[in-house]
Amino acid sequence: MREKILSYIEKNSRIDIKDLAVLLGMEEAEVANELSAMEQEKVICGYHTLIDWEKTNNEKVTALIEVRVTPQRGQGFDRIAERIYNYPEVNAVYLMSGGFDFTVIIEGKTMRDVAQFVSDKLAPQEAILSTATHFVLKKYKDHGTVLVQGSKDERMLVTP
Amino acid sequence: MRNPLSDKVISIEPSGIRKFFDIVSEMKDAISLGVGEPDFDTPWHIRDEGIYSLEKGRTFYTSNAGLKELKVEICKYLKRRVGLDYDYNLETLVTVGGSEAIDLALRAMINPGDEVLIPQPSYVSYLPCTVLADGVPVVIELKAENQFKLTRQELLDGITPKTKILILPFPNNPTGAIMTREELKEIVEVVIEKDIFVITDEIYSELSYSGNHVSIAEFPGMKERTILINGFSKAYAMTGWRLGYAVGPKEIIEQMIKIHQFAIMCAPTTSQYAAVEALKNGDEDVAAMREAYDQRRRFLVNAFKEMKLECFEPFGAFYVFPCIREFGMTSDEFATRLLKEEKVAVVPGTAFGSCGEGFLRISYAYSLENLKLALERINRFVERLRAEKCN
Known part of the structure; x- marks a missing residue:
């Protein structure tokens, strides 16, 4: 049942618990209990809002940085990851397979902000061998949601 | 000129849905729960295969x-x-x-x-x-x-x-x-x-x-x-x-x-x-859509239960078929008034045979937001009818 709750709220975390219980054929109390249990167990890590900043006056740039590192003795990648993810401007850090080690996603006000972060904070770190910064030019789809076009119901109003 | 038409074809009644469609299409900003087709788009990999066949000149x-x-x-x-x-x-x-x-x-x-x-x-x-x-x-x-x-x-x-x-x-x-x-x-x-x-x-x-x-x-x-x-x-x-x-x-x-x-x-x-x-x-797509319909089905059945509208629990397709006999109206009258007064389109049960009299077909091939909005209006309508009856 947890998976059903999760797969629903992953798409819409603002749904009423009462409605969610009806949709899933569960008792309201049962859903509420599962939710709070999952919050405590950190299965549910947060309820965020997907925002298309393009449509606001707020300027924002997103960059995806490929980072190559030398893992440190006894601590592997985790210690380096921590040194990166503790910066508040870092949105996401993933350990990768393949040609580089980390993907770091960062958000800044301007490209200059991002460049400064890379040159002042990332690149000088001892364990970091190299970085390659890619700026996001346009977000078409994020978190499973298409941002570029609104879909319209074009069906006829009444059909057999 | 001779009669160009076949008597047999003339004898056939046009579809009851068609009549209703003509009324609905004149209404602006009506919410419809009247369609008999999915609200999902065809899954992309299937559409893509159709496009590919065209590109290949098939x-x-x-x-x-x-x-x-x-x-x-x-x-x-x-x-x-x-x-x-x-x-x-x-x-x-x-x-x-x-x-x-x-x-x-x-x-x-x-x-x-x-x-x-x-x-x-x-x-x-x-x-x-x-x-x-x-x-x-x-x-x-x-x-x-x-x-x-x-x-x-x-x-x-x-x-x-x-x-x-x-x-x-x-x-x-x-x-x-x-x-x-x-x-x-x-x-x-x-x-x-x-x-x-x-x-x-x-x-x-x-x-x-x-x-x-x-x-x-x-x-x-x-x-x-x-x-x-x-x-x-x-x-x-x-x-x-x-x-x-x-x-x-x-x-x-x-x-x-x-x-x-x-x-x-x-x-x-x-x-x-x-x-x-x-x-x-496509099996996974079918399962995902089935799950989405099933959720809405439960939602709708529950909503009608709360409205105290008689409605048996359907286990197939994407329709519920609530009974409106308590209001002393035909399905056609009910659906027409619901459309005019609350701008919600549903299909009278009689479009599917005369024994559908007293029932409405309500489709749940719609998003939850759309269903909620429509149900609010239906609820308001039903309460008004009950109040009318009491007076």
Whole structure:
């Protein structure tokens, strides 16, 4: 049942618990209990809002940085990851397979902000061998949601 | 000038839905719960395969009965989902939607005067297609107290020495009723004993919410007297591609192919290529859409319960069929007032047969937000009617 709750709220975390219980054929109390249990167990890590900043006056740039590192003795990648993810401007850090080690996603006000972060904070770190910064030019789809076009119901109003 | 028209065609009533459509389309900003098709787009990988077939220049006719590859996949699918073995070559025909298959089956099997049993409420085309094929439609009126399932006794009451065909429309549009294995078994006994044939319209088979769909063709002795009709419209959200199929005894399919070959040639080639992809890699999409419908189904049934509107729980298709008899209005009056006063379009039960009087077909092929908004309005309307009645 947890998976059903999760797969629903992953798409819409603002749904009423009462409605969610009806949709899933569960008792309201049962859903509420599962939710709070999952919050405590950190299965549910947060309820965020997907925002298309393009449509606001707020300027924002997103960059995806490929980072190559030398893992440190006894601590592997985790210690380096921590040194990166503790910066508040870092949105996401993933350990990768393949040609580089980390993907770091960062958000800044301007490209200059991002460049400064890379040159002042990332690149000088001892364990970091190299970085390659890619700026996001346009977000078409994020978190499973298409941002570029609104879909319209074009069906006829009444059909057999 | 002489009368250019056929008396037979003139005798056929235009679809009741059509009348309602004309009223609705004049309303601005009406919310509709009136459609009989999925709200999902066709899954992208299926659309992509259709596009790819066009890019490849696959723009020719296919063989009359359909692409071999598609027929093979249809037979594999039927084996996988209902455990039935059909010969792709002799027992399978790809049609322009399930609707064409219904028409072909009736035309291939009816001799003038043969009686065709049509349980109602049901899809709008069975009766006119029977008449056009010179058959005599005999309506079996299904009842709310049986949850609109066909019972053994109702079937027996409809049978005469002239009865040749039973149409079996489950999961049902508009009621959402399904038939379980036990319930079908009782029908099977009568059908075999009375030596009649079955056209089973299983277009909503994938939208069953209480376990897997059961086909009447699965029962011993039934495959040889059953034309099974299904298609891609509901399961894969492919209504506009117009693609369905029929499987059954080769003697009947052969004659259906003959009519199809002269009337249609072949089903659209692009759609057939897309459908191959749907059957090969579409099971997960179907499961995801089924889950979404099931959630909304529970939501709607619960909402009507809270409104204290009598409504049995449907286990198939994407419709609920609440009863509005308490208001002392016909379905048509209720639906028309609901549309005018609250701008919500639903379909009167009578569009699917006169025994749909007192009921409404409400579709849940809509987003939750849309359903909620519509339900609020229906609730307001229902409360107003109850207040009117008290005064």
